[in-house]
């Protein structure tokens with residue numbers, strides 16, 4: 001395998017650049033030519049490819065976002081789109097592809113693998129909703145961003161004895177909410193697939209202030225609402241019934257940006273180098289992961305068939321810590 005390509009796809013995540021940099025530099029050191037594909041699968045189908053040298057990735061390890069840019073493409077989900085992508089890869093005589101992205105992007109990588117093209121997936125998504133790895137690129141930085149916001153919100157919430165809802169990303173998965181709730185000292189964490197009733201919220205808010213708490217912080221996962229109203233709207237209505245003042249902050253895309261943490265820079269670098277090693281060794285159709293601190297691979301098919309789960313230990317921890 002002499003020519004390898006790399007792309008980033010789906011929601012960007014801080015640390016993607018560290019991974020691109022590692023694929024380029026480690027790949028070149030291993031004797032391969034490395035090609036960068038711009039704008040994910042959309043750029044692949046549009047033949048938006050260029051050869052990359054070590055200098056092209058200078059200074060990017062500390063940058064958020066992705067220098068290769070990212071995209072979402074409906075066309076790539078079709079047989080025609082995938083055939084177009086394969087034509088482009090064959091036209092450039094690319095022997096293998098590293099796909100850095102979330103679960104949707106890994107589905108795309110699996111489609112190429114099923115068509116016989118050698119691919120390696122690298123999990124990158126702030127949601128940490130990908131089975132087969134304890135951590136994905138971007139999660140640690142996003143958590144630190146959330147904590148920074150929570151600390152600030154606690155200052156102003158305490159000054160007014162207010163209840164606050166902080167809505168965090170994560171789609172249907174509650175990892176960001178659960179972990180930031182524990183690390184940020186939230187009074188309540190609202191996760192997807194768990195029922196939180198108006199009575200419970202009213203009771204907990206009243207009781208917290210009676211016990212002398214200076215604030216009541218709820219971290220709510222964006223995917224926690226089962227109604228048409230957002231989880232923030234619902235919780236705001238619930239808190240109003242307690243007679244206490246409520247404010248809310250939807251953190252939104254702030255969570256996706258920023259300079260990657262040390263952890264994400266190292267993780268991105270390790271994933272990128274290990275992806276090259278596996279590609280060159282012909283161990284393809286797999287996703288890189290980290291387990292007990294070690295680099296591991298899991299078949300893409302296995303990854304996509306599995307459902308990620310929140311740690312039961314963390315869920316148990318979050319409740320008593322909130323009192």
Ligand code: ADP
Pocket residue numbers: 009010011012041071072073074076077078101102103104105106107108109111125
């Ligand atoms: P993420 O990778 O962050 O989860 P998306 O779910 O939007 O983001 O997926 C990114 C892109 O991956 C999609 O726009 C599409 O091009 C591709 N993709 C997603 N699912 C599939 C699929 N089942 N088959 C082929 N390509 C897919």
Ligand code: F6P
Pocket residue numbers: 011102125126127169170171222256
């Ligand atoms: O998957 C990453 C993520 O940031 C989710 O947490 C969020 O729901 C979604 O992407 C937002 O997507 P978009 O980039 O389309 O706004």
